[in-house]
Amino acid sequence: MKNILVPTDFTGTSDLALAWAKFLAKQYIQDGLETTLVLTHVTQPFIPDTTLPTGEVGAGIMAAQELEDVGDLNLQELAEQLQKEGFQTRIETRFGAIDDEIVEVADEVKPDLIVMGRSHVDTFFDWLAGSSAADVAMTAHCPVLVVPTLDHGRSHPVRLATVAYATQLEFDENHILRPVIQLARAFQSTLRLVKIKAVNQPNVYDDRQYLDQIETEFGRDRFVEDTVNADNVTEGLSKYIAAHQVDLLVMATRKRDFLSRLLNPSLTKRMVLNSDVPVLVYHAEENY
Known part of the structure; x- marks a missing residue:
């Protein structure tokens, strides 16, 4: 594999997906292939609360910008850590809807594989996160590996027996x-x-x-x-x-x-x- 696209939100769910991406990449690197982990973070746009005074909208936009800056910094730190572990990395940051932006990055980068985490579907917000992973899996123009986080943070062992x-x-x-x-x-x-x-x-x-x-x-x-x-x-x-x-x-x-x-x-x-x-x-x- 030449490129593996790994979307991340810096949570435990994304960490599990990254563990699988590293597991796969190591095997192909050992086989003499130059495999790059393409790290992607998507910051979602601020949605104004119409019940708040107009002046609060600007504050929300500023908060969204701060989140984007923090995401960029975290992504850079993650890339540097992976480089220390011997992986080649590339960074792609986006702003917009999670699934749409991930598919757009995939269309540009043309990875051999996308590896995404999926939250344990327990609450409404977990369902949204899981749905994003499923939507990417169904619409991306390349294979997609969806790694689930089970209840109480459990996970399946990273192996392929x-x-x-x-x-x-x-x-x-x-x-x-x-x-x-x-x-x-x-x-x-x-x-x-x-x-x-x-x-x-x-x-x-x-x-x-x-x-x-x-x-x-x-x-x-x-x-x-x-x-x-x-x-x-x-x-x-x-x-x-x-x-x-x-x-x-x-x-x-x-x-x-x-x-x-x-x-x-x-x-x-x-x-x-x-x-x-x-x-x-x-x-x-x-x-x-």
């Missing part, structure tokens, strides 16, 4: 599996292809058709095939992850054409918001 790739075996996914298999090979991970058989999911094509296609390109020894029966896909994946001690869930999302509407693309967003393990999102229409 087992990677699960969720598939319905209903369309050609080899272009997504290529980088996933490369990732599993780089970290010597066990890769499991997981199909959830649920009532609300279509089963139009014979699974063997796409499994043969996958095995022809990658070989049978690259992965383990598992099929799980469940009431719904979210429940099935969650139970599977817990039972197999999965470290990373990989999912693909598609544009809303007829087939993708059948496949319910909002499933990926639901897993990003609710999964207890990091979720790596690919876009099936992209050519990785």
Whole structure:
């Protein structure tokens, strides 16, 4: 990987995402690749309180400017610390809506991966933070790794012993599996292809058709095939992850054409918001 974009708000949630970014970067640096951590902080604009006197608006704008200055300083300090640890860094600061600005930075920098933290979805404000991560995952034009913070500040261990790739075996996914298999090979991970058989999911094509296609390109020894029966896909994946001690869930999302509407693309967003393990999102229409 040449560039890994790491948005941060300097909280524990962002620290967990940074830990994953460093973990990934170290592996690629060891493999002789020059990997840069692109650190990004977004300051949100001041929204005037219409119940306050007019004169208070200026004070709010000044406070927003101070927050932006503090963010710039914190970002610089973080970059310097990472440089001392041996990482190459780059800084990008923005002012605006979090998800929009992160996607804009990604369009400019063109990273190989975005790594974002997601708050434990417990309060309304945590939901907003989690939603920003999910929105970036669904709209960015590159893979996005969303790292959850669990309740009481708990986190999943930073490791890649087992990677699960969720598939319905209903369309050609080899272009997504290529980088996933490369990732599993780089970290010597066990890769499991997981199909959830649920009532609300279509089963139009014979699974063997796409499994043969996958095995022809990658070989049978690259992965383990598992099929799980469940009431719904979210429940099935969650139970599977817990039972197999999965470290990373990989999912693909598609544009809303007829087939993708059948496949319910909002499933990926639901897993990003609710999964207890990091979720790596690919876009099936992209050519990785």
